[in-house]
Amino acid sequence: MPLPIRPEDFSSVIPTLAKAGFAGVNVTIPHKEAAFAICARIDDFARRAGAVNTLIFTPRGIEGLNTDGYGFVANLRAHGVNPAAGPVLVLGAGGAARGIGAALQDEGAQITITNRTPERAVALAAALPPAKVLPWESRDAALGDYALLVNTTSLGMVHEPPLPMSLSRAAPGLTVADIIFAPLETQLLADARLQGLQAVGGLGMLLHQAVPGFEAWFGIRPVVDDELYRIVVA
Ligand SMILES: NC(=O)c1ccc[n+]([C@@H]2O[C@H](COP(=O)([O-])OP(=O)(O)OC[C@H]3O[C@@H](n4cnc5c(N)ncnc54)[C@H](OP(=O)(O)O)[C@@H]3O)[C@@H](O)[C@H]2O)c1
Structure with a gap:
C-alpha cells in the first residue's frame, strides 16, 4: 500500500500507522533520515548509514533497519x-x-x-x-x-x-x-x-532489500526467484 506522506507530517503520521494495525513500512526518499530519528532501536547498518529504510512496529517501540x-x-x-x-x-x-x-x-x-x-x-x-x-x-x-x-x-x-x-x-x-x-x-x-x-x-536489489522487513512483519522469509521477478515486472 503506497503512502505518500509530506516530510513535515512524517513523524506524526508513522506512529498512527502502528495504532491502525500496520506491522511496519518500507521508507524511501526523502524520509530515510527522518525514519532514523523516530526509532527506539536501530540496527548496525542503519547506524552506520545514518538512514533507515525499514520500520518494524513492536510493543516496545519502532525498530529501524537499513537493508539497502x-x-x-x-x-x-x-x-x-x-x-x-x-x-x-x-x-x-x-x-x-x-x-x-x-x-x-x-x-x-x-x-x-x-x-x-x-x-x-x-x-x-x-x-x-x-x-x-x-x-x-x-x-x-x-x-x-x-x-x-x-x-x-x-x-x-x-x-x-x-x-x-x-x-x-x-x-x-x-x-x-x-x-x-x-x-x-x-x-x-x-x-x-x-x-x-x-x-x-x-x-x-529492491526485491532482496525487502526480504528482512517482510520476514519481521509477517514471520515468513520470502524467496526472491524468477517467479517473483515476473510478478513485479508485470
Ligand atoms: N534498487 C534499489 O533497491 C534502490 C534502493 C535505494 C535507492 N535506489 C535508487 O538509487 C538512486 C539514489 O538514491 P539515494 O537515496 O542515494 O539518493 P540521494 O541521497 O538523493 O543521492 C543522489 C546521488 O546522485 C547524485 N546525482 C544526482 N544528480 C546528479 C547529476 N546530475 N550528476 C551527477 N551526480 C548526480 C548525487 O550527487 P551530489 O551529491 O553531487 O548531489 C548523489 O550522489 C535513486 O534513483 C533511487 O531510486 C534504488
Missing part, C-alpha cells in the same frame, strides 16, 4: 558476483551509497567513492574508513583499476539524464551494477552488455 546494503550484496551474489573479487568504484555519495558502501566493506571489499559534489564523497569516505576518494572527472580514466562499478546516483532513472560514463577503459572482468530499477535496463547496463561485461540491474 544487504539487498545490494544479496543481489550481486544471486548473479554469481563476488563483492570482494577486487577494488570497487562507487559512483555517488547519497543515502544508498552509504548503506551499500558499508555492506561491501563488511564483505571485505576495498571501496573508492566518486561523486559530483566532492565534499559529500569525502564525508562518506571519512564515515567508512579506509574508503578512498576519486575526483568525479577521473572516473572514466581510472576504471581499469576496478573489478566492480556501482552506480548509486539517480542518473539513468526515468525523467533523469543518463549517467555520463564511458566503459572503454574497463578491465575485461569488470562487473557493472546499477541500482536504478526504472527503467530495468539503463543505458549504463546496455553499454556494459554491449562490451561483453557482466551487468547487474537494480530490481533484484
Whole structure:
C-alpha cells in the first residue's frame, strides 16, 4: 500500500500507522533520515548509514533497519558476483551509497567513492574508513583499476539524464551494477552488455532489500526467484 506522506507530517503520521494495525513500512526518499530519528532501536547498518529504510512496529517501540546494503550484496551474489573479487568504484555519495558502501566493506571489499559534489564523497569516505576518494572527472580514466562499478546516483532513472560514463577503459572482468530499477535496463547496463561485461540491474536489489522487513512483519522469509521477478515486472 503506497503512502505518500509530506516530510513535515512524517513523524506524526508513522506512529498512527502502528495504532491502525500496520506491522511496519518500507521508507524511501526523502524520509530515510527522518525514519532514523523516530526509532527506539536501530540496527548496525542503519547506524552506520545514518538512514533507515525499514520500520518494524513492536510493543516496545519502532525498530529501524537499513537493508539497502544487504539487498545490494544479496543481489550481486544471486548473479554469481563476488563483492570482494577486487577494488570497487562507487559512483555517488547519497543515502544508498552509504548503506551499500558499508555492506561491501563488511564483505571485505576495498571501496573508492566518486561523486559530483566532492565534499559529500569525502564525508562518506571519512564515515567508512579506509574508503578512498576519486575526483568525479577521473572516473572514466581510472576504471581499469576496478573489478566492480556501482552506480548509486539517480542518473539513468526515468525523467533523469543518463549517467555520463564511458566503459572503454574497463578491465575485461569488470562487473557493472546499477541500482536504478526504472527503467530495468539503463543505458549504463546496455553499454556494459554491449562490451561483453557482466551487468547487474537494480530490481533484484529492491526485491532482496525487502526480504528482512517482510520476514519481521509477517514471520515468513520470502524467496526472491524468477517467479517473483515476473510478478513485479508485470
Ligand atoms: N534498487 C534499489 O533497491 C534502490 C534502493 C535505494 C535507492 N535506489 C535508487 O538509487 C538512486 C539514489 O538514491 P539515494 O537515496 O542515494 O539518493 P540521494 O541521497 O538523493 O543521492 C543522489 C546521488 O546522485 C547524485 N546525482 C544526482 N544528480 C546528479 C547529476 N546530475 N550528476 C551527477 N551526480 C548526480 C548525487 O550527487 P551530489 O551529491 O553531487 O548531489 C548523489 O550522489 C535513486 O534513483 C533511487 O531510486 C534504488
